[in-house]
Amino acid sequence: MAGKNLNHPNKWKPGQSGNPGGRARGVERLFQDELARLAGVDNTEDRFAGLKSLIERARYIAMEGEHKDANVAIKFLVERAAGLPKQVIAVTDEAPPDREIDWDQVPLEEKRELLKAIDRIDQLTKPYDGVEH
DSSP: OTTOOTTOTTOOOTTOOSSTTOSOOHHHHHHHHHHHHHHTOOOHHHHHHHHHHHHHHHHHHHHHSOHHHHHHHHHHHHHHHHTOOSSOOOSSSSOOOOOOOOGGGSOHHHHHHHHHHHHHHHHHSOOOOSOOO
16 A cells, blocks of 8 residues: 555545445436346347336326326336437527426326327337338
């Protein structure tokens, strides 16, 4: 340990986390872990079946789960269904509109109604046939 400065200004204090946001907990962690696992599945049919199962589980949690878990599940489903971009790309010189949803401001029942609407749209669309078009 010779030559190491133990009083480095960025050293964490006792009890302080080096990752204050930490890893997601609960339902959010379940979704993240399952998506990470499915990303490593080579067989397209198995990956698709796993994603379908994850979506069905998320729908159940969104409709029947406790308030906090339902909110996480609804956000998970809507953000994937709406395809909200992680990065905004400006096409004009004007600033792009703010598209981030403040989920805390949307009542749970309205979120569940939105999920029902997404389910209805899903029923009206053709099922995935496993072929890229």
